[in-house]
Amino acid sequence: MSQVLDTPPPTVAAPPGDLAALAARHGLSVSGARPSLPDYLRRLWARRHFITAFATAKLTSQYSQAKLGQIWQVMTPLLNAAVYFLIFGVLLQTRKGVPDYIPFLVTGVFVWTFTQSSILAGTRAISGNIGLVRALHFPRAALPISYCLQQLQQLLFSMAALLVIVVVMGVPPALSWLLAIPALTLQFVFNAGMSMILARAGAQTPDIAQLMPFVLRTWMYGSGVMWSLDKVLAGHSGLPSWVGDVLRANPAAVYIDLMRFALIDSFHAAQLPPHVWALATGWALLAGVGGFIYFWKAEETYGRG
Numbered sequence: 001m002s003q004v005l006d007t008p009p010p011t012v013a014a015p016p017g018d019l020a021a022l023a024a025r026h027g028l029s030v031s032g033a034r035p036s037l038p039d040y041l042r043r044l045w046a047r048r049h050f051i052t053a054f055a056t057a058k059l060t061s062q063y064s065q066a067k068l069g070q071i072w073q074v075m076t077p078l079l080n081a082a083v084y085f086l087i088f089g090v091l092l093q094t095r096k097g098v099p100d101y102i103p104f105l106v107t108g109v110f111v112w113t114f115t116q117s118s119i120l121a122g123t124r125a126i127s128g129n130i131g132l133v134r135a136l137h138f139p140r141a142a143l144p145i146s147y148c149l150q151q152l153q154q155l156l157f158s159m160a161a162l163l164v165i166v167v168v169m170g171v172p173p174a175l176s177w178l179l180a181i182p183a184l185t186l187q188f189v190f191n192a193g194m195s196m197i198l199a200r201a202g203a204q205t206p207d208i209a210q211l212m213p214f215v216l217r218t219w220m221y222g223s224g225v226m227w228s229l230d231k232v233l234a235g236h237s238g239l240p241s242w243v244g245d246v247l248r249a250n251p252a253a254v255y256i257d258l259m260r261f262a263l264i265d266s267f268h269a270a271q272l273p274p275h276v277w278a279l280a281t282g283w284a285l286l287a288g289v290g291g292f293i294y295f296w297k298a299e300e301t302y303g304r305g
Helices: 015-025 037-046 048-062 069-091 101-123 127-135 142-168 175-204 208-221 229-234 241-249 252-264 277-294
Strands: none
Touching: 015 048, 037 048, 037 277, 048 069, 048 142, 048 208, 069 101, 069 142, 101 142, 101 175, 101 208, 101 252, 127 142, 142 175, 142 252, 175 208, 175 277, 229 241, 241 252
16 A cells, blocks of 8 residues: 655745845844944944043053063154164264254154054954954944054153153243144044054955055155155255155145144244145045045955955
Protein backbone atom coordinates (compact mmCIF):
# COMPACT_ATOMS: atom_id res chain seq x y z
CA MET A 1 0.00 0.00 0.00
CA SER A 2 1.50 3.30 -1.01
CA GLN A 3 1.63 6.24 1.28
CA VAL A 4 1.26 9.74 -0.09
CA LEU A 5 3.40 12.32 1.68
CA ASP A 6 2.23 15.89 1.58
CA THR A 7 5.03 18.35 0.92
CA PRO A 8 4.70 21.97 2.06
CA PRO A 9 4.22 24.47 -0.71
CA PRO A 10 7.34 26.43 -1.70
CA THR A 11 7.91 29.67 0.19
CA VAL A 12 7.44 32.75 -1.92
CA ALA A 13 9.61 35.70 -0.98
CA ALA A 14 7.72 38.87 -0.30
CA PRO A 15 8.42 41.74 -2.69
CA PRO A 16 10.89 44.34 -1.31
CA GLY A 17 8.14 46.93 -1.18
CA ASP A 18 6.04 44.71 1.08
CA LEU A 19 8.99 44.14 3.42
CA ALA A 20 9.67 47.84 3.64
CA ALA A 21 6.01 48.51 4.40
CA LEU A 22 5.99 45.75 7.03
CA ALA A 23 9.11 47.17 8.71
CA ALA A 24 7.67 50.69 8.70
CA ARG A 25 4.37 49.44 10.16
CA HIS A 26 6.19 47.90 13.12
CA GLY A 27 8.63 50.78 13.63
CA LEU A 28 11.69 48.87 12.38
CA SER A 29 14.65 50.58 10.70
CA VAL A 30 17.96 49.52 9.17
CA SER A 31 20.61 48.95 11.82
CA GLY A 32 23.31 51.62 11.62
CA ALA A 33 21.50 53.58 8.93
CA ARG A 34 22.70 57.14 8.41
CA PRO A 35 20.35 59.64 10.09
CA SER A 36 19.37 62.91 8.49
CA LEU A 37 21.85 65.76 8.89
CA PRO A 38 19.75 67.71 11.48
CA ASP A 39 19.16 64.51 13.46
CA TYR A 40 22.87 63.70 13.27
CA LEU A 41 23.72 67.12 14.67
CA ARG A 42 21.26 66.60 17.54
CA ARG A 43 22.76 63.21 18.36
CA LEU A 44 26.26 64.64 18.26
CA TRP A 45 25.29 67.48 20.60
CA ALA A 46 23.74 64.94 22.97
CA ARG A 47 27.16 63.20 23.13
CA ARG A 48 29.06 66.41 23.94
CA HIS A 49 29.94 65.17 27.44
CA PHE A 50 31.38 61.98 25.94
CA ILE A 51 33.44 64.06 23.48
CA THR A 52 35.00 66.20 26.22
CA ALA A 53 35.56 63.22 28.54
CA PHE A 54 37.16 61.18 25.75
CA ALA A 55 39.47 64.08 24.82
CA THR A 56 40.50 64.68 28.44
CA ALA A 57 41.12 60.98 29.04
CA LYS A 58 43.30 60.75 25.93
CA LEU A 59 45.26 63.83 26.98
CA THR A 60 45.78 62.53 30.53
CA SER A 61 46.91 59.08 29.37
CA GLN A 62 49.23 60.40 26.66
CA TYR A 63 52.22 60.81 28.99
CA SER A 64 51.05 58.58 31.85
CA GLN A 65 54.09 56.29 31.50
CA ALA A 66 56.62 59.15 31.49
CA LYS A 67 58.25 60.22 34.74
CA LEU A 68 57.69 63.90 34.00
CA GLY A 69 54.04 63.19 33.14
CA GLN A 70 52.01 66.12 31.83
CA ILE A 71 55.06 68.40 31.79
CA TRP A 72 55.79 66.91 28.37
CA GLN A 73 52.70 68.67 27.04
CA VAL A 74 54.73 71.88 27.25
CA MET A 75 58.22 70.43 26.85
CA THR A 76 57.55 68.69 23.51
CA PRO A 77 56.67 71.82 21.46
CA LEU A 78 59.37 73.82 23.31
CA LEU A 79 62.01 71.26 22.36
CA ASN A 80 60.76 71.29 18.77
CA ALA A 81 61.08 75.09 18.75
CA ALA A 82 64.61 74.82 20.18
CA VAL A 83 65.64 72.42 17.41
CA TYR A 84 64.15 74.66 14.73
CA PHE A 85 65.91 77.69 16.24
CA LEU A 86 69.26 75.90 16.14
CA ILE A 87 68.89 74.62 12.57
CA PHE A 88 67.03 77.47 10.90
CA GLY A 89 67.62 80.49 13.10
CA VAL A 90 71.32 79.93 13.86
CA LEU A 91 72.73 77.73 11.09
CA LEU A 92 70.58 78.95 8.19
CA GLN A 93 70.26 82.50 9.60
CA THR A 94 66.53 82.80 8.91
CA ARG A 95 66.27 85.05 11.97
CA LYS A 96 68.01 87.91 10.16
CA GLY A 97 65.62 90.79 9.56
CA VAL A 98 62.89 89.21 11.74
CA PRO A 99 62.27 91.19 14.97
CA ASP A 100 61.42 89.15 18.07
CA TYR A 101 62.48 85.98 16.27
CA ILE A 102 62.15 83.66 19.26
CA PRO A 103 58.48 84.60 19.99
CA PHE A 104 57.95 84.57 16.19
CA LEU A 105 59.32 81.03 15.94
CA VAL A 106 57.68 79.60 19.07
CA THR A 107 54.27 80.98 18.07
CA GLY A 108 54.61 79.42 14.64
CA VAL A 109 55.66 76.04 16.04
CA PHE A 110 52.85 75.91 18.62
CA VAL A 111 50.12 76.94 16.19
CA TRP A 112 51.39 74.61 13.46
CA THR A 113 51.63 71.69 15.90
CA PHE A 114 47.94 72.18 16.73
CA THR A 115 46.96 71.69 13.08
CA GLN A 116 49.48 68.93 12.41
CA SER A 117 48.56 66.85 15.46
CA SER A 118 44.82 67.27 14.86
CA ILE A 119 45.09 66.02 11.28
CA LEU A 120 47.40 63.11 12.14
CA ALA A 121 45.14 62.01 14.99
CA GLY A 122 42.05 62.41 12.81
CA THR A 123 43.53 60.16 10.13
CA ARG A 124 43.44 57.25 12.61
CA ALA A 125 40.29 58.33 14.47
CA ILE A 126 38.13 55.56 12.96
CA SER A 127 40.69 52.93 12.01
CA GLY A 128 42.44 53.21 15.38
CA ASN A 129 39.20 52.82 17.35
CA ILE A 130 37.55 50.13 15.26
CA GLY A 131 36.60 48.07 18.32
CA LEU A 132 34.75 51.02 19.85
CA VAL A 133 33.08 51.83 16.53
CA ARG A 134 31.81 48.26 16.11
CA ALA A 135 30.76 47.79 19.74
CA LEU A 136 28.80 50.98 20.41
CA HIS A 137 26.30 53.06 18.46
CA PHE A 138 27.10 56.77 18.50
CA PRO A 139 27.77 59.52 15.93
CA ARG A 140 31.19 58.63 14.56
CA ALA A 141 32.08 62.31 14.11
CA ALA A 142 32.53 62.38 17.89
CA LEU A 143 35.89 60.64 17.47
CA PRO A 144 37.75 63.08 15.16
CA ILE A 145 36.22 66.03 17.03
CA SER A 146 37.43 64.54 20.33
CA TYR A 147 40.95 64.26 19.00
CA CYS A 148 40.89 67.89 17.86
CA LEU A 149 39.62 68.94 21.28
CA GLN A 150 42.46 66.98 22.86
CA GLN A 151 44.98 68.87 20.75
CA LEU A 152 43.31 72.18 21.64
CA GLN A 153 43.61 71.36 25.34
CA GLN A 154 47.29 70.56 24.83
CA LEU A 155 47.79 73.82 22.94
CA LEU A 156 46.26 75.79 25.82
CA PHE A 157 48.88 74.29 28.16
CA SER A 158 51.57 75.31 25.69
CA MET A 159 50.11 78.81 25.33
CA ALA A 160 50.88 79.48 28.99
CA ALA A 161 54.56 78.81 28.27
CA LEU A 162 54.34 80.87 25.07
CA LEU A 163 53.00 83.92 26.91
CA VAL A 164 55.84 83.66 29.43
CA ILE A 165 58.37 83.53 26.59
CA VAL A 166 56.78 86.52 24.87
CA VAL A 167 56.93 88.61 28.07
CA VAL A 168 60.50 87.52 28.89
CA MET A 169 61.60 88.54 25.39
CA GLY A 170 60.35 92.07 26.07
CA VAL A 171 56.89 92.03 24.50
CA PRO A 172 54.45 93.54 27.04
CA PRO A 173 50.90 92.22 27.51
CA ALA A 174 48.35 94.04 25.35
CA LEU A 175 44.65 93.98 24.52
CA SER A 176 45.56 92.51 21.15
CA TRP A 177 46.23 89.23 22.95
CA LEU A 178 42.45 88.79 23.10
CA LEU A 179 42.48 88.34 19.32
CA ALA A 180 44.00 84.92 19.98
CA ILE A 181 40.58 83.68 21.12
CA PRO A 182 38.72 84.12 17.79
CA ALA A 183 41.84 83.04 15.91
CA LEU A 184 42.06 79.76 17.83
CA THR A 185 38.31 79.24 17.49
CA LEU A 186 38.51 79.51 13.70
CA GLN A 187 41.56 77.27 13.62
CA PHE A 188 39.79 74.64 15.73
CA VAL A 189 36.85 74.57 13.29
CA PHE A 190 39.27 74.24 10.37
CA ASN A 191 41.24 71.47 12.11
CA ALA A 192 38.08 69.57 13.01
CA GLY A 193 36.87 69.70 9.42
CA MET A 194 40.20 68.49 8.05
CA SER A 195 40.31 65.80 10.71
CA MET A 196 36.90 64.49 9.63
CA ILE A 197 37.92 64.48 5.97
CA LEU A 198 41.05 62.48 6.76
CA ALA A 199 39.15 60.23 9.20
CA ARG A 200 36.84 59.08 6.41
CA ALA A 201 39.73 58.72 3.97
CA GLY A 202 41.81 56.84 6.56
CA ALA A 203 38.93 54.49 7.36
CA GLN A 204 38.61 53.56 3.68
CA THR A 205 42.33 53.60 2.80
CA PRO A 206 44.58 52.97 5.84
CA ASP A 207 47.74 53.68 3.80
CA ILE A 208 46.87 57.39 3.93
CA ALA A 209 48.12 57.44 7.53
CA GLN A 210 51.60 56.51 6.24
CA LEU A 211 51.53 59.26 3.61
CA MET A 212 50.30 62.14 5.79
CA PRO A 213 53.58 62.88 7.64
CA PHE A 214 55.26 63.67 4.31
CA VAL A 215 52.36 65.84 3.17
CA LEU A 216 52.31 67.72 6.46
CA ARG A 217 56.06 68.26 6.45
CA THR A 218 55.84 69.84 3.00
CA TRP A 219 52.91 71.96 4.14
CA MET A 220 54.87 73.13 7.19
CA TYR A 221 57.80 74.34 5.09
CA GLY A 222 55.41 76.37 2.93
CA SER A 223 53.61 77.98 5.89
CA GLY A 224 56.33 80.22 7.31
CA VAL A 225 56.69 78.36 10.60
CA MET A 226 60.46 78.88 10.87
CA TRP A 227 60.93 81.91 8.62
CA SER A 228 59.17 85.00 7.38
CA LEU A 229 57.41 84.34 4.10
CA ASP A 230 57.80 88.01 3.15
CA LYS A 231 61.60 87.82 3.58
CA VAL A 232 61.87 84.56 1.64
CA LEU A 233 59.69 85.77 -1.21
CA ALA A 234 61.59 89.08 -1.38
CA GLY A 235 64.80 87.10 -1.83
CA HIS A 236 63.31 85.18 -4.76
CA SER A 237 61.93 88.01 -6.84
CA GLY A 238 61.93 85.85 -9.97
CA LEU A 239 59.02 83.76 -8.71
CA PRO A 240 55.58 84.38 -10.25
CA SER A 241 53.42 86.63 -8.09
CA TRP A 242 50.77 83.95 -7.70
CA VAL A 243 53.24 81.76 -5.77
CA GLY A 244 53.44 84.37 -3.01
CA ASP A 245 49.65 84.80 -2.99
CA VAL A 246 49.16 81.03 -2.60
CA LEU A 247 51.73 80.76 0.20
CA ARG A 248 50.26 83.69 2.15
CA ALA A 249 46.67 82.50 1.71
CA ASN A 250 47.24 78.88 2.71
CA PRO A 251 45.24 78.20 5.89
CA ALA A 252 48.13 77.18 8.13
CA ALA A 253 50.01 80.40 7.31
CA VAL A 254 46.84 82.47 7.86
CA TYR A 255 46.24 81.11 11.38
CA ILE A 256 49.92 81.42 12.28
CA ASP A 257 49.97 85.03 11.07
CA LEU A 258 46.84 85.85 13.09
CA MET A 259 48.41 84.52 16.29
CA ARG A 260 51.66 86.38 15.65
CA PHE A 261 49.71 89.57 15.00
CA ALA A 262 47.80 89.07 18.26
CA LEU A 263 50.81 88.34 20.47
CA ILE A 264 53.86 90.12 18.98
CA ASP A 265 54.07 93.91 18.74
CA SER A 266 56.63 93.87 15.94
CA PHE A 267 54.39 91.75 13.70
CA HIS A 268 52.33 94.51 12.09
CA ALA A 269 49.11 94.42 10.11
CA ALA A 270 51.11 95.15 6.95
CA GLN A 271 52.60 91.65 7.21
CA LEU A 272 49.18 90.01 7.11
CA PRO A 273 47.58 88.82 3.87
CA PRO A 274 44.76 91.05 2.56
CA HIS A 275 41.40 90.38 4.19
CA VAL A 276 43.08 87.97 6.63
CA TRP A 277 40.03 87.54 8.88
CA ALA A 278 37.85 86.83 5.86
CA LEU A 279 40.38 84.22 4.72
CA ALA A 280 40.51 82.63 8.17
CA THR A 281 36.71 82.51 8.39
CA GLY A 282 36.38 81.18 4.85
CA TRP A 283 38.86 78.36 5.43
CA ALA A 284 37.12 77.45 8.71
CA LEU A 285 33.68 77.31 7.06
CA LEU A 286 34.92 75.47 3.98
CA ALA A 287 36.78 72.79 5.94
CA GLY A 288 34.43 72.67 8.93
CA VAL A 289 31.09 72.49 7.13
CA GLY A 290 32.39 70.64 4.08
CA GLY A 291 34.36 68.15 6.17
CA PHE A 292 31.40 67.47 8.45
CA ILE A 293 29.04 66.76 5.55
CA TYR A 294 31.67 64.65 3.77
CA PHE A 295 32.18 62.57 6.93
CA TRP A 296 28.44 62.25 7.63
CA LYS A 297 27.71 60.88 4.16
CA ALA A 298 29.77 57.76 4.95
CA GLU A 299 28.40 57.34 8.50
CA GLU A 300 26.87 53.90 7.91
CA THR A 301 30.07 52.47 6.39
CA TYR A 302 32.37 52.98 9.38
CA GLY A 303 33.34 49.77 11.11
CA ARG A 304 32.01 47.51 8.38
CA GLY A 305 33.98 45.25 6.12
